[in-house]
Amino acid sequence: MKSMKLILMSLTLGSVFLFSGCGNGDGKGTGAIGSSGAAEKVYVAPGELDEYYQFFSGGFSGQVTVHGLPSGRLLKTIPVFATDGEKGYGFNEETKPMLMTTFGFVPWDDAHHPKLSQTNGEHDGNFLFINGNNTPRVARIDLTTFETTEIIQIPNTAGLHGSPYPTQNSEYLVAGTRFSVPIPQEDVSIDTYKENFKGTFTFISGGQEPGKMDIAFQILVPGYDYDLATSGKGPSHGWTFFTSYNVEQENTLKEKYASQYDKDYIAAVNWKKAEEYIAQGKFKEWPAEYYHNFYNDKTHTATATKKSGVKVLIPAECPGLVYYLPTPKSPHGVDVNPTGELIVGSGKLSADLTVHSFAKMLAAIEAESFDQEIDGIPVLNFEAIVAGTVASGGLGPLHTEFDGRGNAYTSFFISSEIVKWSTETFEVLDRIPSYYSIGHLSIPGGGSMKPWENGKYMISMNKITKDRYLPTGPELAHSAQLYDISGDKMELLLDFPTMGEPHYAQGILASKIIDRQVKFFPLEENEHTYKTLNEKDTRVERDGNEVHIYATMIRSHFAPDNIEGVKVGDKVYFHVTNLEQDWDVPHGLAIMGAQNAELLIMPGQTETLLWEPLTPGIFPFYCSDFCSALHQEMQGYVRVSPADSDVKLSWKLGDEGSGN
Amino acid sequence: MKYMPKIIFIIGAAALLGTFLAPIWRITLEAPQYPQGVTMYIWINKLDGAERGTLQNINILNHYVGMKMIEPESIPELKYFPKIIIGMAVMGVLFGFINNKKLWLTWGIALILLGMLGIYDFYLWEYDYGHNLAPDAPIKVPGMAYQPPLFGTKMLLNFNAISYPHYGSIFIGIAMIFSFLAFFLKKKQEAR
Numbered sequence: 053m054k055s056m057k058l059i060l061m062s063l064t065l066g067s068v069f070l071f072s073g074c075g076n077g078d079g080k081g082t083g084a085i086g087s088s089g090a091a092e093k094v095y096v097a098p099g100e101l102d103e104y105y106q107f108f109s110g111g112f113s114g115q116v117t118v119h120g121l122p123s124g125r126l127l128k129t130i131p132v133f134a135t136d137g138e139k140g141y142g143f144n145e146e147t148k149p150m151l152m153t154t155f156g157f158v159p160w161d162d163a164h165h166p167k168l169s170q171t172n173g174e175h176d177g178n179f180l181f182i183n184g185n186n187t188p189r190v191a192r193i194d195l196t197t198f199e200t201t202e203i204i205q206i207p208n209t210a211g212l213h214g215s216p217y218p219t220q221n222s223e224y225l226v227a228g229t230r231f232s233v234p235i236p237q238e239d240v241s242i243d244t245y246k247e248n249f250k251g252t253f254t255f256i257s258g259g260q261e262p263g264k265m266d267i268a269f270q271i272l273v274p275g276y277d278y279d280l281a282t283s284g285k286g287p288s289h290g291w292t293f294f295t296s297y298n299v300e301q302e303n304t305l306k307e308k309y310a311s312q313y314d315k316d317y318i319a320a321v322n323w324k325k326a327e328e329y330i331a332q333g334k335f336k337e338w339p340a341e342y343y344h345n346f347y348n349d350k351t352h353t354a355t356a357t358k359k360s361g362v363k364v365l366i367p368a369e370c371p372g373l374v375y376y377l378p379t380p381k382s383p384h385g386v387d388v389n390p391t392g393e394l395i396v397g398s399g400k401l402s403a404d405l406t407v408h409s410f411a412k413m414l415a416a417i418e419a420e421s422f423d424q425e426i427d428g429i430p431v432l433n434f435e436a437i438v439a440g441t442v443a444s445g446g447l448g449p450l451h452t453e454f455d456g457r458g459n460a461y462t463s464f465f466i467s468s469e470i471v472k473w474s475t476e477t478f479e480v481l482d483r484i485p486s487y488y489s490i491g492h493l494s495i496p497g498g499g500s501m502k503p504w505e506n507g508k509y510m511i512s513m514n515k516i517t518k519d520r521y522l523p524t525g526p527e528l529a530h531s532a533q534l535y536d537i538s539g540d541k542m543e544l545l546l547d548f549p550t551m552g553e554p555h556y557a558q559g560i561l562a563s564k565i566i567d568r569q570v571k572f573f574p575l576e577e578n579e580h581t582y583k584t585l586n587e588k589d590t591r592v593e594r595d596g597n598e599v600h601i602y603a604t605m606i607r608s609h610f611a612p613d614n615i616e617g618v619k620v621g622d623k624v625y626f627h628v629t630n631l632e633q634d635w636d637v638p639h640g641l642a643i644m645g646a647q648n649a650e651l652l653i654m655p656g657q658t659e660t661l662l663w664e665p666l667t668p669g670i671f672p673f674y675c676s677d678f679c680s681a682l683h684q685e686m687q688g689y690v691r692v693s694p695a696d697s698d699v700k701l702s703w704k705l706g707d708e709g710s711g712n
Numbered sequence: 713m714k715y716m717p718k719i720i721f722i723i724g725a726a727a728l729l730g731t732f733l734a735p736i737w738r739i740t741l742e743a744p745q746y747p748q749g750v751t752m753y754i755w756i757n758k759l760d761g762a763e764r765g766t767l768q769n770i771n772i773l774n775h776y777v778g779m780k781m782i783e784p785e786s787i788p789e790l791k792y793f794p795k796i797i798i799g800m801a802v803m804g805v806l807f808g809f810i811n812n813k814k815l816w817l818t819w820g821i822a823l824i825l826l827g828m829l830g831i832y833d834f835y836l837w838e839y840d841y842g843h844n845l846a847p848d849a850p851i852k853v854p855g856m857a858y859q860p861p862l863f864g865t866k867m868l869l870n871f872n873a874i875s876y877p878h879y880g881s882i883f884i885g886i887a888m889i890f891s892f893l894a895f896f897l898k899k900k901q902e903a904r
Contacts, residue, residue, distance in 0.1 A: 632765075634772075685850075
């Protein structure tokens with residue numbers, strides 16, 4: 053009897069899921085409980101590992117999250133553009149320089165496009181790059197440590213959306229200004245937009261060389277809104293494409309005024325030509341100030357370096373550098389297929405996709421099929437370059453990625469679906485809903501020349517979840533959805549919530565990353581200025597009102613753990629070295645009343661917390677990362693005396709110490 | 713083959729030097745939070761682990777129950793064992809050229825005796841580490857000692873300790889077997 057009820061219940065539930073899966077009216081959608089065994093496909097048994105790393109931008113959290121596929125499990129949050137109390141990022145003395153800009157210390161950003169480094173057009177697993185949209189910056193994450201190790205500020209830019217989109221060998225990362233502004237900046241009336249506002253494309257060198265990111269050159273372009281970018285591959289290697297909207301050059305009520313023209317432009321930039329012009333000295337040296345911040349894994353310390361001056365190329369003086377490809381309806385995403393021949397422009401206010409041919413583009417340039425010229429930039433004839441149009445039947449196309457079997461997958465924000473189409477016939481092959489309002493989609497390797505496993509999984513990143521999860525007050529989870537695309541029909545496998553807005557994501561086969569993991573930092577390679585490599589060297593030193601505590605931590609104690617002689621008004625620097633040399637044994641340092649955060653110190657690493665005690669008394673500190681059976685005992689005391697006190701500086705651990 | 717016994721004996725004696733190429737003993741500690749185990753290797757002249765930091769990690773674990781730190785530089789055996797091995801190898805090669813089977817037999821028996829002494833010394837060393845516990849250790853389990861087994865496995869609180877000879881021991885075995893083999897071959901030759 054009981055089992056009968058269960059069967060009935062599961063049947064009812066099953067049909068509910070099936071119906072919800074058919075929401076878009078095609079009648080063929082499959083729910084999570086389908087005949088194909090979706091649950092089995094995403095089940096990673098306890099103790100087993102996922103097949104893919106998938107790196108999600110944390111959107112307006114400013115961070116990156118790392119998930120495993122196909123399970124969707126969250127593996128790590130990597131702080132990038134925003135401070136993170138958990139890891140002390142941006143709070144400890146070592147990482148504060150990472151967030152320095154010409155605007156000062158900027159502890160937040162809007163992280164948009166995580167892009168993996170490439171070698172020969174394939175994801176090599178060396179680095180992940182991501183752009184900060186608000187205060188223009190591009191960061192490098194080292195995939196041996198999963199830590200942010202470099203951030204470069206992009207000058208002459210306002211709003212950095214179309215970035216970092218590396219070239220085929222990561223020769224350059226690129227950056228297009230989302231908001232045109234006066235360049236160089238000046239105090240003008242906003243109504244002088246058409247006259248004074250300009251845009252830039254920036255090419256950043258040093259993609260494959262840690263510590264060497266730099267502004268190679270910038271290209272000054274008309275004052276449109278430059279949206280997204282992609283770099284060519286194979287035959288189109290040497291070119292980078294940027295979409296634009298607001299060719300109308302309006303500066304108010306843009307949702308209306310910037311949507312008036314039938315076509316905006318995709319800018320095609322020949323960066324190999326740019327290199328020639330730079331070599332010939334045909335650039336202008338423009339004043340510009342920007343920061344380059346680099347975290348060194350030997351000194352465990354970041355340095356912020358202010359740089360000035362950029363090389364700027366003006367298209368009117370550099371023929372053949374930039375061309376405009378007319379593209380209908382305010383194109384948002386621009387994506388090049390794995391063979392490097394097709395340039396897919398997604399007119400976000402349109403139903404159709406415009407696919408340009410790179411070969412036709414070159415031919416049109418050769419034949420000078422130009423409709424007009426804007427500030428020295430030839431506008432190519434639309435008919436001459438278009439390879440085809442995908443009559444999608446959807447609305448609001450945004451982004452396209454590819455499998456390795458000649459298929460493209462385009463996200464449609466307005467109709468909330470993914471459309472699969474053939475890059476040979478431009479015919480629609482399949483469509484499946486997303487829940488809801490998909491932005492980017494991601495096929496692991498699908499933006500490179502070699503989609504992993506020819507395209508097995510696809511992720512959609514959705515802006516709205518409404519009823520998909522347990523409600524959590526006014527702010528609801530953003531989400532990702534996992535699809536199986538290995539067959540003819542796309543199949544929804546899994547929903548999982550993500551951090552912030554999961555703006556974009558890229559995935560890579562786990563085997564490309566696993567073996568390069570740093571497990572701990574060898575103590576003998578520690579070059580931190582304030583390192584302490586054994587307990588015998590632990591000490592406390594006073595220099596005026598600065599107190600430097602050279603401390604160590606090892607299971608399960610700090611050395612020293614009793615400190616006296618600190619006074620109100622002192623700046624107390626805890627320089628703490630984790631002496632552990634084992635994987636997965638970080639220790640934390642938390643001090644009562646510290647106005648910044650904890651330290652979370654990896655084995656072999658040294659970090660520094662600045663503490664400025666305001667009142668006399670006894671202040672406990674403790675290890676915040678559960679490290680051992682005697683973790684609770686891993687603690688100590690600092691005695692803080694009044695400013696005019698004559699308590700001498702002293703320290704101890706057990707019987708060892710200053711002897712004062 | 714007239715020189716066969718001599719050659720075998722010399723090879724066997726020289727093989728002793730192989731103990732410098734591989735550890736002679738291996739102790740592994742297994743526990744749930746150490747899925748790969750913590751493995752210490754005992755060489756004739758040094759101690760090390762499967763990974764950098766292994767010794768430190770073992771010391772960290774051991775200090776909770778009050779065991780002494782394992783500090784290779786304060787273990788005298790690691791200084792004089794290599795000398796004994798080199799001495800035996802040199803002496804063996806010399807004996808080989810002297811070509812006297814009684815010397816060979818004596819050498820072989822001496823090696824066995826030394827080996828037994830070595831194992832007894834190792835046992836004492838383990839006993840000392842396992843029993844000589846600091847009275848103020850954080851974790852005190854009445855009646856518990858932490859002596860790892862000489863040969864085999866044994867549960868020590870949450871750890872399963874596994875102790876077996878390692879590749880380096882094969883060279884000592886070869887030296888022993890070859891010395892006796894050479895002795896008997898030579899005896900047989902001379903009997904003809």
